[in-house]
Amino acid sequence: GENVEQHPSTLSVQEGDSAVIKCTYSDSASNYFPWYKQELGKGPQLIIDIRSNVGEKKDQRIAVTLNKTAKHFSLHITETQPEDSAVYFCAAISHTGNQFYFGTGTSLTVIP
């Protein structure tokens, strides 16, 4: 099955700086890679996703890049704000099934 690894587990940045979270996956058949933001005591919220037919996707301050050859994808948050502080999860899913394989999460703290 799929194995998704996520780094770092914790990340602290100064407000205004950029944050990068990286994930690797093992199953070359995986073709959909969403990123979720989870605030304390709440459910995960989809913030951006990318499919295997593109290499990069951007939505305002958030971007995701995908390297299919190396089997890794990254979340980039620019001009970070305190409200970006949360736990971020990456996931990978194969076209052969509908099960998400989640990374272990990254706790991001943006210091004002």
Add this chain to the structure above:
Amino acid sequence: GAVVSQHPSWVICKSGTSVKIECRSLDFQATTMFWYRQFPKQSLMLMATSNEGSKATYEQGVEKDKFLINHASLTLSTLTVTSAHPEDSSFYICSASAGAKNIQYFGAGTRLSVL
């Protein structure tokens, strides 16, 4: 985006009682719903996958007789924790998916505390 409602958000119960958690897709029909369990500071652990009108598929190690899942309609799935014990205390989260795009939309989660 699609909205998934989960109820209750927090429940406290006595050991030995059963607790039902509801998951509803409010503005779309969910062909598949998923139930996850999350321990503090850990990732989401998939418990089971359910398709409307059929039996749920449980992940290895998840007791189907303890965690009863019903997906009676395209907008509602329920998880019943039977004879709950303190070790069942956790954060339970549902998600719903529709169509071939495989996007999952998550509920806000239910915090279960078993005394």
